[in-house]
Structures are given as C-alpha cells and as structure tokens.
Amino acid sequence: MLTVFLLVCLPLSQVKAVTAISVPSSTLLKVQEVHNDTFPAKESEAWYKIVAPATKDSGHTHFKVTLTSKQILSMAIYPSKDQALDDETFFNYRVGTGEKNTVTVNFPDAWNGEYWLKVSYIPEEDPSTVVAPYSLKYEEVFLPPNYPAEQDANCAAETALAGKDGAADILKDARSIRDGLLANSDAGKDISKLYYKASPFLVKEFLLNSSARTTVYNNLKVLRPVIKAAAEKREYTISKEEAKAFNTISSLIKDAVPTSLANQITALENKIDSQNMSGSSLSSIFGSLDISTTFAKSGTSKFIVKLKPNASAKSLVKKASAYSMETTELDDSASTAMNDFYTVYQPTSDNSLKSFSKSEANTRKQAIDSLPDVEYVEEVTTYSKTNGTYDAYQWAINKNSVVKDAANVDIQQDDFWKATASQKLAAVKVAVVDTGVDSRLKELQGRVDNNNAKNFVDPNGEGSAMDDNNHGTHVAGVIAANADNNLGMKGMAKNATILPVKVLNADGDGDTDAVARGIQYAIDQKVDVINLSLGGSYSRTLEYVLKNADAKGITVVAASGNDGMKEISYPAYSKYTIAVGATNPFGIVADYSNYGRELDVVAPGSKIASTIPDGNIAYMDGTSMATPHVVALVSLLKGQNKALKPAEICQILRTTTNPLAFSGEENKYAEEDEVMYDEYGEVIPALPLPAFFDIESGYGKINVWHALSKNVIKAQPAILYDNTNYATGKVPANTEVKVFQGTKKIGEGKAAANGQYKVWIPLQKAGNKLTLTFKNGTNETKARIIVAKGVAPAAPKVTTFTDKDTQIKGQTVESAKVVVKNSKNQVVATGNATATGAFNLRIAKQPANTKLSVQVTDIAKRVSKATVITVKDVTPPKAPTVNTIKSTATTVTGTGEKSATVRVYFQTKLLGSAKVDAKGKYSVKIPKQKVGTGLSIKQFDAANNVSPVVNKKVVK
Missing domain, CATH: 2.60.40.10 (Immunoglobulins)
Structure with missing residues (x-):
C-alpha cells in the first residue's frame, strides 16, 4: 500500500522523524533583510534561525517567511532548536516552492523566541549539473485569530484529487490509515518523512500535468476498496486489477520525483514485492513494511459479551482461554458506562483474527452464553456507515469524535440514535431567526422551507432570506443537516424542517422591530420551535411576542451570550425562553459563556462543526452554537409528543441533564456580585439557589438520550424521607434502577412485574440530593429527588x-x-x-x-x-374443692380461687352461683336434692376462664 502511504494528506499535526538529525551551524536571519544563497548541484540543506525581539512593540503576531527559487526547494520551520534536532514541527510549517517558484509560511511568534529553519534541495535529475540559487526573507506581521488549517496546501493528493467525485471519502480514509497505522510505528513515521520530501515534486507534476491527475484519480478509484479496508483495519486480498493500479500510480510517482527519492520508494516496493502483490493480504503487506496491526477477516471473528452488573470477568476469561481466545474491555476509557462489556476474539499469527464457521461460532457463543455471569453474547457484524466526512469532528454528538479533550463531553446523541432506530417521530418546523439560511448546500437540501422563508432586514419584509453572514446557515446545519447522505456532517433532528427568518444583516446585526417581526412571523407560520442565537438589551416588544409564542405552545430557545459575564443576555433571560450556555471539548462551561440565575441548561458551543454558505464545514464558537443543540433536542421531544407545552419541555430538559462537576474558573467576584442593596442601603439577603442548580451551568449539560427516554419510561419515583432507607416508585416492568449521590452509586435494583421497585440505600439526611437512573432496553432516563424530612412514626x-x-x-x-x-x-x-x-x-x-x-x-x-x-388472662383456675352435699342441705360449700365465681349445675341447669370470698371460701344456695343426684361444680375467674369440673353426688 505504498501508493496510499505516499498520498496520505494532513500528516500528524506534529510529525517526528524516526532518528534525530544533526543541526550544523546556522545563519541568523534579520527582519526585512533578503538572504541570497545557492545550493550546489547535489542534495543539500541549509539552516537558519530567527530570534524574536525581546519586546512586541511592533505589534506582530507572526513571522511571514518567504522562500523563492526556480528549483524545487523544501522548507521546514521549527519552534525550537530541540525540535529541530528531532525534526519535529507542525505539518503546515513544511512546504515546497513548487511550480510557482515561491512559497510563504506565516509562522506564529508563540514560543520562546529562537526559531530554526531548514531549507533543502534535492535535484530533479541525477546526476545533476543544476545549481539552485534561492532567496529567503522574513517579515513581522499581524494576523487575526483563526482556526488551524484543515488542509495542506502542499499536499499531493489534495492536488491530484481536487474537484473529483469521491475525493473527500478517499482522503478521509487515507487520513484514517495515517492515524490508525502510520502514526503508531517507526516505519510508518519514516514513510511520512518520505512523503514530505516527495510532495513538492508531486504537487508540481499534478499541477502541470492533467493527464497525471487523471491517471492517479482513475487508479485510486480502482484501489478504493483496498483503501477503505485498510482504513477500517479489515482484512482484504489484493486483486490483479488492484495490483496493476497500484503499480501504475507508483511508477508515475517515481517518474515525478528525483532519483534518490525514487530509490527509497523502490526499496519499499521490494519489501512488499509489489510486482507480485496480486493475491496478497493487507496484513501481509503491512507486516512486510514492519507496520504491525490487527486485521479482521470476513465472517464471525469476534463477539461482544455483556456481563451482568458488577459481575467478575474471571469466568469469561477462563472460558475464552479454553478456546485460545482473548478477552478485552470493549471500552477502556475513563467512562464507566460500558464497564460490563467485553470483546472476545482469537488472533492469528498473520495479524488477523480467526474466522469461525457458523456452527463453530454458535458453539463458542453458546459456551460463553451459558456462564452464570453473562447477560448476553452477540456476534460482531459489519454495518454500512451513514456518517459524513466530518462526523469524526462533531464532538458534541459523537462520543468517538477525535475532537475532544476529555471523556464524556458529548450529549449522548449516539445512545439516542441506537435507542430509537425504529421510532417514528412527527415532523416539526423550526424557525431559525437569524442571518438567513443558504439552502443551496447539499447538506441542507430538502431540509429548508424556502417557500415561506422571510427577510425582515428588508423594511418591507421582502427579498431573499439567503444567508450573507454564515451564522444562520451554521445554526441550521447543527439542527437539521442531512444525517444519512454520506456528506459532511450529521444534523441532530431528522424530523425537523428549517424555516429561515432573516432578521440580522450581513454584519450579524438586527433591529428590535426586525427581530420582533421575525418572531411573530414564525408564530404565524405555526412553527414548533424557535431558535434565537442572538442577544441584546431587554425589549418589551420582544417580550410581548415571546409571550405570544408561549401562549401558542411554541418553545423558544435563546443563547445566554458570549461576554463571560454573570448576566444572561436578553431574550435568554425572559421567562418565556429556555436560556442556553456553552460547554467546550473539555466538558466544562466555556469561559465566554454568560451565566446566572436565569440560565437553564448548557450544551456544546465551542469548536462546533457545521455548514457555511461557501460549502465548507467550519468551526464556530459561542452560545449561538450551543442553542441549536438544545433546539434540535426540543424538536425530537416534540416529535415524540406534539402536545408537550414549553414549561413541560423545560422541565424535561432540566431534570435529565448531566451535572458538571467543574464549570470553569471560579468567579472571584461571585460573593461581591451576589450582594444587593435596597433603597435604604440595607443588604438584601441573597435567595438560595434552586436544588440541582449551578450558577455557571444551570441545571447541567443536556442529555439527549435521557430526555427522549423520559417520555418512554415515564418513571414515577415516590417521596423519599430521611427516616426511610429505600427508594421506591413505579416504572415499566423489569426496569433497572440505580440511585446515585453525586457520582457515587449507593443502590441498585430492578422493578417487579407490576412495575414497583424498592432499592435499598443508606439512610439519608433531609435535603440530600439524589439522582435515580432508569434503564429499560435501549432507553435510559433519570429523575432527581430531594430527601424530605420525615415525621415520628405512629404508635406501633x-x-x-x-x-x-x-x-x-x-x-x-x-x-x-x-x-x-x-x-x-x-x-x-x-x-x-x-x-x-x-x-x-x-x-x-x-x-x-x-x-x-x-x-x-x-x-x-x-x-x-x-x-x-x-396482659390478657388466659390461664383457667384450678378445680374448686367441694364439701359433702347432703340431701337435706340447701348450700354447696368449699374453697376456690379468690374472687372467682362458683356455679353449681344439675346436668345443664344452673342451680346457683356465688363468689369466692377473701378467705377462699364459697357457699352456693341451691334447692334440696334427692339422694344420688349428680351435681357439677366449676369456677369462673374474672377473665371468664373456666376451671375443670368437679362432679359430686348428693348423699343421705
């Protein structure tokens, strides 16, 4: 794959050579002074240095360095001598003169002040008799801030593929090869170094020779499957046609570069035996170049295993080892979201993965699935991607983005898409009240309501609503750019249509009346959501139309402002809007984001990639960029349930956010700013902040997954008191419930078949703030509760x-x-x-x-x-003693339990009763009885317990 290597563009932002180079004596360049010199007719280099002035009185920010020569020369500028020794610098500071005979680099004066510069000459002919006169000059210049260059003007592949169909995809995959393969080995870095030497000659060839450009493009189309497979680290076998295309481009490259470079290319070709590469695998080719990686073959070669929560992986590792398979964590980042997920695979000696037959795969899958700690096993399959070219740069909605500086900085749009692949959402209309929208872009075609677009910058409300500033188009792209067209980026809300309402001019400014008219127009058009990425001072007129929008059930979302102040701009602080602040790729609140008590939520706002009218996907920063992320989420919520009112949507957003552990730099004036005085100069006590609210980040960073799952799971947590050690409530059956205090999990459980759950937790103090998460299938949401003060228990x-x-x-x-x-x-x-x-x-x-x-x-x-x-008396008294009963007697006497009642019966007839006195004696009056008559005597205590019966016959 040498051709791909040589045509890789945008090498690592800092490319470091494999071995250090020696820096000979250098010549000091002086500002505005032209230095003239000549290289002999052989491979040569010369070193220079620039010493920055001790003061910046000139106001310069950059050194504009210009190299001029009729021969092709290369130039590299280094931030320091140490970096020069390591041949380490940024790609945009390595250039070649090319066919225009001159090249310029704007090098920032951003380091310690001694900058080193190397000029190199490789003759185009060998042996050569051509010397290379050249001139070198630098100037101190001022350049306004800008984003880093996204493309290399000295890139051979960019030049060869310029304007060609599919070029973006080829270059994207080539960069994946660079980042995933070349950058991870010394051999790969060596090839990058060779690329820098060859590139100026290739650029010249491609600029001057349209036939060469056509040849490269046509053969790269043949090699497209190979490039794609290498980018995806997927095993692939080179065909005869692909081998031929490879060698055709390689020959063209060697013909375009000096002999010394062609010889280095030939040496690499010999390593991979390029003339006989038909039938070779990617893994063998990369292995021949000492670039080691693992390629996956077709067929089942890997499993994903989900363990039960908190289960050990020991049994899984043991079972996998029995099949000679390896086990690794699916996600080894700092995130705990996928701690229970593992991949199981079997590597082979040729840097590929073993491919199992269907029956063998099933056997292994069943063996793993039978383990008691395993929740499920699934085969890893290939999905056709629908991502755009810049999907990897959309850190706000792509958790795997390369543009992020900390873990978990995205808003979990990925999880929402996975959870709702089959969910149908109602169509919604979003008014972007802004600078207009350029709907001619492919990313926005079919996503914009051009028929009803309106321009209120024109005093008569007429004219085109086309964007002449970039701002409105950028906002629209975040919300609704085509997500499945394999182009530049992915909009968040597939169900949204954009209504452009132009109220700001080419400078991004608009009058109050224009803005008010624009909002009211959007209301009249019966939009569902309004995006206001604008701000200024309070206006009663705007407040009026905002109240109208609220009354019509239209949710209005507004930017908090970019002044870094503890004061939300208007209309964001209106009670009829949702106020949005901005976060950055570090996952904290951006330092420019306005904050305060009126702030509702924050969303990604720094380094946001989206559409602009010139066709580029460009970065912009600001709460203006954060606002459309929230608007897109609101659009999705309305797609789930059109009946949701603005207050209900605001509540959903607030209660499903991710709190930010650190919002940004502490405001040292916070306490001072909090002090307010009445008309008499008395301090007005500050009101306590609402629960779960932070002054800088509001209720937290929006979570798309949790917000949209809330309407599905519909959790109903019960009140938790400080004398109760469990959380309870109702959710759909089998929902997994977890309870967190801050980021610490303090309990978990699962809802029963009737939906009731009871999760045991440590006893909490009144006022403690807890978060409950509920996961059911692919949906997950949360609820926040404050522990209430309980009352004393009732008497038992x-x-x-x-x-x-x-x-x-x-x-x-x-x-x-x-x-x-x-x-x-x-x-x-x-x-x-x-x-x-x-x-x-x-x-x-x-x-x-x-x-x-x-x-x-x-x-x-x-x-x-x-x-x-x-204490209840249930013990019967003893049988009473009964004296002899004679036929002449009219009483029955004896002894018994004090206070008991003695009763005398003839059969069932009561003849008489009497109480036992204090001395334990009793005397019961009865009628005279005949001799031989049988009488029954028993006593009853106060609890009516009955003693054993005493049977007695009457005697003469």
Whole structure:
C-alpha cells in the first residue's frame, strides 16, 4: 500500500522523524533583510534561525517567511532548536516552492523566541549539473485569530484529487490509515518523512500535468476498496486489477520525483514485492513494511459479551482461554458506562483474527452464553456507515469524535440514535431567526422551507432570506443537516424542517422591530420551535411576542451570550425562553459563556462543526452554537409528543441533564456580585439557589438520550424521607434502577412485574440530593429527588398478649427499634422490626392484667408514642374443692380461687352461683336434692376462664 502511504494528506499535526538529525551551524536571519544563497548541484540543506525581539512593540503576531527559487526547494520551520534536532514541527510549517517558484509560511511568534529553519534541495535529475540559487526573507506581521488549517496546501493528493467525485471519502480514509497505522510505528513515521520530501515534486507534476491527475484519480478509484479496508483495519486480498493500479500510480510517482527519492520508494516496493502483490493480504503487506496491526477477516471473528452488573470477568476469561481466545474491555476509557462489556476474539499469527464457521461460532457463543455471569453474547457484524466526512469532528454528538479533550463531553446523541432506530417521530418546523439560511448546500437540501422563508432586514419584509453572514446557515446545519447522505456532517433532528427568518444583516446585526417581526412571523407560520442565537438589551416588544409564542405552545430557545459575564443576555433571560450556555471539548462551561440565575441548561458551543454558505464545514464558537443543540433536542421531544407545552419541555430538559462537576474558573467576584442593596442601603439577603442548580451551568449539560427516554419510561419515583432507607416508585416492568449521590452509586435494583421497585440505600439526611437512573432496553432516563424530612412514626400496632405468651408481636415502620416496658418503667423486651416493619420479641411471661407500654424508634432516631396493652388472662383456675352435699342441705360449700365465681349445675341447669370470698371460701344456695343426684361444680375467674369440673353426688 505504498501508493496510499505516499498520498496520505494532513500528516500528524506534529510529525517526528524516526532518528534525530544533526543541526550544523546556522545563519541568523534579520527582519526585512533578503538572504541570497545557492545550493550546489547535489542534495543539500541549509539552516537558519530567527530570534524574536525581546519586546512586541511592533505589534506582530507572526513571522511571514518567504522562500523563492526556480528549483524545487523544501522548507521546514521549527519552534525550537530541540525540535529541530528531532525534526519535529507542525505539518503546515513544511512546504515546497513548487511550480510557482515561491512559497510563504506565516509562522506564529508563540514560543520562546529562537526559531530554526531548514531549507533543502534535492535535484530533479541525477546526476545533476543544476545549481539552485534561492532567496529567503522574513517579515513581522499581524494576523487575526483563526482556526488551524484543515488542509495542506502542499499536499499531493489534495492536488491530484481536487474537484473529483469521491475525493473527500478517499482522503478521509487515507487520513484514517495515517492515524490508525502510520502514526503508531517507526516505519510508518519514516514513510511520512518520505512523503514530505516527495510532495513538492508531486504537487508540481499534478499541477502541470492533467493527464497525471487523471491517471492517479482513475487508479485510486480502482484501489478504493483496498483503501477503505485498510482504513477500517479489515482484512482484504489484493486483486490483479488492484495490483496493476497500484503499480501504475507508483511508477508515475517515481517518474515525478528525483532519483534518490525514487530509490527509497523502490526499496519499499521490494519489501512488499509489489510486482507480485496480486493475491496478497493487507496484513501481509503491512507486516512486510514492519507496520504491525490487527486485521479482521470476513465472517464471525469476534463477539461482544455483556456481563451482568458488577459481575467478575474471571469466568469469561477462563472460558475464552479454553478456546485460545482473548478477552478485552470493549471500552477502556475513563467512562464507566460500558464497564460490563467485553470483546472476545482469537488472533492469528498473520495479524488477523480467526474466522469461525457458523456452527463453530454458535458453539463458542453458546459456551460463553451459558456462564452464570453473562447477560448476553452477540456476534460482531459489519454495518454500512451513514456518517459524513466530518462526523469524526462533531464532538458534541459523537462520543468517538477525535475532537475532544476529555471523556464524556458529548450529549449522548449516539445512545439516542441506537435507542430509537425504529421510532417514528412527527415532523416539526423550526424557525431559525437569524442571518438567513443558504439552502443551496447539499447538506441542507430538502431540509429548508424556502417557500415561506422571510427577510425582515428588508423594511418591507421582502427579498431573499439567503444567508450573507454564515451564522444562520451554521445554526441550521447543527439542527437539521442531512444525517444519512454520506456528506459532511450529521444534523441532530431528522424530523425537523428549517424555516429561515432573516432578521440580522450581513454584519450579524438586527433591529428590535426586525427581530420582533421575525418572531411573530414564525408564530404565524405555526412553527414548533424557535431558535434565537442572538442577544441584546431587554425589549418589551420582544417580550410581548415571546409571550405570544408561549401562549401558542411554541418553545423558544435563546443563547445566554458570549461576554463571560454573570448576566444572561436578553431574550435568554425572559421567562418565556429556555436560556442556553456553552460547554467546550473539555466538558466544562466555556469561559465566554454568560451565566446566572436565569440560565437553564448548557450544551456544546465551542469548536462546533457545521455548514457555511461557501460549502465548507467550519468551526464556530459561542452560545449561538450551543442553542441549536438544545433546539434540535426540543424538536425530537416534540416529535415524540406534539402536545408537550414549553414549561413541560423545560422541565424535561432540566431534570435529565448531566451535572458538571467543574464549570470553569471560579468567579472571584461571585460573593461581591451576589450582594444587593435596597433603597435604604440595607443588604438584601441573597435567595438560595434552586436544588440541582449551578450558577455557571444551570441545571447541567443536556442529555439527549435521557430526555427522549423520559417520555418512554415515564418513571414515577415516590417521596423519599430521611427516616426511610429505600427508594421506591413505579416504572415499566423489569426496569433497572440505580440511585446515585453525586457520582457515587449507593443502590441498585430492578422493578417487579407490576412495575414497583424498592432499592435499598443508606439512610439519608433531609435535603440530600439524589439522582435515580432508569434503564429499560435501549432507553435510559433519570429523575432527581430531594430527601424530605420525615415525621415520628405512629404508635406501633401490637397483637394480643396473654399471660401464657413469651413473644410479643406487632407492626411498625421498617427496621425500627422496639422497646417494651412494664408498669414500673422497667424494660422487659427489646428488638428490631424487620424490613417490612414486623416485630416479634422474646419476653418473660407476664402476670395477667399487667400493663405494658410498647414504643418504637425509627432509623432516624425519631420516637413514636407508646401503645399500652394489658396482659390478657388466659390461664383457667384450678378445680374448686367441694364439701359433702347432703340431701337435706340447701348450700354447696368449699374453697376456690379468690374472687372467682362458683356455679353449681344439675346436668345443664344452673342451680346457683356465688363468689369466692377473701378467705377462699364459697357457699352456693341451691334447692334440696334427692339422694344420688349428680351435681357439677366449676369456677369462673374474672377473665371468664373456666376451671375443670368437679362432679359430686348428693348423699343421705
């Protein structure tokens, strides 16, 4: 793949040579002074240095260095001598004179002040008799700030493919080869170095020779599958036609460069045996060049394994090892989102992955799936991508973007797309009230309502709503650029149509009336959402139309402003808008983003890639760029449920954000700014901030996935009190529930079939702020709760307790401490209620009719009122003693239990009764009975317990 290597553009932003070079003596260049010199007719180089002035009185920011020669010369500028020794500099400071005989570099005066410069000459003919006179000059210049160059003007492939169909895709994949293969090995870096030497000669060839450009382009089209496979690190076998195309381009390159470079290229060709490369695999070609990587073959070669939460991977690793397979974490970043995901694969000796047959894949899959800690296993398959050329640069919505400086800085649009692949969203219309929109761009074709576009910069509301500033088109692209057309970028809301309402002129300025008319026009057009990436001073007129929008159910989203002030700009601070601040690729609030009590949420706003009218995908910064991210989310929410009102949408956004642990630089004037005075000079106490609110980031960074899952999961958490050690509520069946205090997980569980969940957590203090996450299938959302202050538990319920019992039972609040005391206030039993509030305490037998008090203390140390019970008498008295009963007697006498009632029966007929007196004696009056009559005598105590019966016959 030497051809691909030599045509790789945009090498690493800093390319470092494999071995250090020696820097000979150098010549000091002086500002505005032309230095003339001549290279002999052989490969040569010369070194120079620029010493920056000690002061910046001239106001310069850059050194404009110009090299002129009729021969092709190369120039590299280094920030320091050490970097010159390592041949390390930025790609845009390596240039060649080319066919125009001159080249200029604007080099920033941004380092310590001694800059080194190398000029090199490689004769085009060998042996050569051509000397190379040249001149070198530098000037001090001022250049306004700009983004880093995205393209290399000295890039051979850019020159060869300029204006060709599919060029962007080829260059994109070539850069992937650079970043994924060349940059990771010394051999690859060596090829980059060779590219720099060859590039000026190739640029000249391609600029002057249209036939050469056509030849390169046509053969690169043949090689397109090879380039694509290499970019994706996918195994591929070179065909005869592709081998021929490779060698055709290689011959063209060698003919265009000096012999010394052609010889180096030939040496690399010999390593890969380019003349016989038909049938060779990519892995063998890269291996021959000492560039080691792993290529995946077609067929099943890898599995994704999801472990159960918090499960160990030991059994998985052991099972995989039994099949000679390796196990690695699917995502080894600092993020904890995919800690339970692993990949399992089998590498082979040729830097590829083993491909399994369908039956073998099923066997291995089932073996892994049977492990108790495994939740599921799936085969890794290939998906056709719909990403645009700049998708990798859209850090705001792509968690795998190369443009980010910290983990988890995106807004989880990726997760939403995965969760809602089959979800149908209603169409919504979004008014971009701005500088207009250029709908001629492919990225916006079919996404803009041109028929109703309006221009209120024109006093009569007429004329074109075409963008003449860039701002409105950039905003529109973030919201609704075509996501599936394989072009530049992905808009967030596929269901949105843009209504351009031009209220700002070419300078980005607009009058109050124009803005007010624009908003009202959008209302009249019955849009669903209005984007206001603009700001200024308060206007009652604007407030009026904003109130109209709110009354019509139209959500208005506005930028907080870019002054870095603790004051939200208007109309963002209106109560009828959602105010949006900006975050940067570090995941913190941008230092320019206005903040304050009126701020609602923040969203990505720095280094945002989107459309501009000249066809480029360009970066812009500001809360203006953050606002359309929120507008796009609102569009998706309205697509789910058109009936959502602005206040409901605002609540969804606020409660599903990701809080920012660090918003930015602490405002040292915060306390001073908080002090307010009344008309008498008295300090007005500052109002407390709302729960979950931060003065710099509002309620946090928007989370697309969580916001849009909220309408699906519809979680209903119950109130959590400070004397309750569990969170409960209702969600769809089998929903996974986790409870967090800050970023620390303090509990997790799963909802039952009826949707009820109960997650045990440590006891919380009143006022503590907790976040609950709910995941069901591919949807995940969150809820925030503040722990409420509970009340003392009610007096416990106690079941009947008798003089025979040795356990006292009842019901109270869960896990409460239960204390039982007797009438002397002595503790006779203690214990704890269960998690369901039931208690069952051991206790010594208590005398009948004893008074006991039962009181509970809940887990928050709150004490209930006491429940007083009386020990129930269930012990029957002994049988009474009965004296002899004679036929002449009219009384039955004997002894019994004091205060008991003795009753005398003839069969079932009661003959008489009497109480036992204090001395234990009784006397029951009865009628005289005949001799031989059988009488039954028994006694009843106060609790109506009955003694055994005494049977007695009447005697003579």
